[in-house]
Amino acid sequence: MKVLVTVSEVADVDDEFEIDGLEIDSRYLTYDLNEWDNYAVEEAVQLDEESEEEVEVVTATIGPERTEETIRQALAKGADRAIRVWDDSLADASVLDPITKATILAAVVEEEDPDLVLTGVQTGDYAFGATGVALASQIDYGWGAVVNYLDYEVGDDTAEVHRELEGGVEELAEIRLPAVLTIQTGINEPRYASLRGIRQAQSKPLDAHGLEDLGLSADELPLDLELTDLEVPEVESDVEFFEGGAEEEAAQLADLLRDKGVAS
């Protein structure tokens, strides 16, 4: 069986930062493996470890060469091989929208023909929360969104999942394979890569593809969203800051709390 995990790199913004036009100045950004995808990779690797049968775990990333460092993290955690897709024209787009990402990932699915696709619920930076379900529809797979429990015996026709709804309620569902599941944090305990894993990751296959290799062309991608403005939002509340160093701040907060009748 083959599991495809979509792996995205996300940007973390420093506490203090500056916006340069439509982007956050790259000096204030650090890149990392998307938190939700970390859980998705772990889920796929566990499926492999817990099954008697061979489960191949392949990751797919849309991203420039820079992202290979992030992709190696997924390989170090146990994925077998990786695919990276990029075209320089994509760097010109202000936003990679979910339908465009799904279109590119669908071409990878076409090549790989996985039985199960795991994506994250959302990316930590843009947080569209939409790519996984758009992909499922594109490739005509069934899907389950926001999955925080997965029970699947390799070879079965269906997977048993819990979908995390709002307010501490989970939906229990059976999903026919092939399917796309969008994975929620907390579904497992993602491992840290071992030194051995990190070493092995260096020699695992990481294939870079252009769009043409997948039968796509940049002109035909939807790319329907355009960022036209980026700002630091105006703060609506009038938050009052306590100042003067930790002791002083704690003293002021203590006064406030006593005023409110706390601990009295």
Next chain:
Amino acid sequence: MAVLAVAEHRRGDLRDPSFEVLTAGRELADAAGTELHVVVTGGDVDAFAEDLNREGVDAIHTVDYGEEFNAEVAVQAVDQLAADGEFEHVVVPNTVNGLGSAPAIAQRLGRPIATDAIGVDVDEGLIITRELYGGKTEGTIAVDGPAAVVTVRPGEWPAAEGAGDAAIEAADVDIDEGAIGTTVTGFQEVGAGDVDITEAEVLVSVGRGIEEEENIVLIQALAEALDATVSASRPIVDNEWLPKDRQVGQSGKVVTPDVYIAIGISGAVQHVAGMKGSDTIVAINTDPSAPIYDIADFGIEDDLFDVVPALIEEFGGDVPDF
């Protein structure tokens, strides 16, 4: 032409975002100078339609299929309803079920999707405002083309009220049962435990800023000194540093204490959904751009590892080793 809003329900009740999406939908319909239609799939659709018939709604399409909201049924229904090109923008709540269906609706209809809007407008096409980078920035996004799918953030638009005079009709759609890959077998409540954080008057709430499991004792000591209860953001519960019954937020509990002290919590929308109704909100966070400060009444922009021990001492508590 019309705008189409998609309603959502669970275990027999329409959910609040279903009424908010009517308001957002009406706003879009006004901006585009068109009608507002609503579609509701599954459950007691006649009762739902009556309830959704609020001011500003022009027509309601019901699809009587199954008990619960099923994303794939909603997708098929909207796909068929829109087949005649009658609907320009489709508006869906940015909820778990909304995000479980809207992207597939967009893909089926061959339209772009923009999610989690906090503002909508129409110029040549749809324009939305949304947060980016964990609420640290706000962006304006122009959506190309005459018709799009947009999901709207819960709590951003008021619920539609008043009685409407919408035309209610059973939609002429055929749900293909064979194409539905998901069977809902039940529901389960999680997070029941010994402590009910919704009853607490004072909550000391801890987030990822605490860094390590060993440091949680610091928060526990503070709670003890303040005679308060400990709650947490999601990563703390995901890591199993505290049990699920302590989680505040969209998928945890909604709390409204007199005082909520957020320590090392950024204030992601899903967290804020669970605590914004607190009387007094205090945030301790080193990051001045953390969105928690948008809703806090009082703030300390300093290191929690300095402030919390000092606060424990203020109340005569013992500062544990951390």
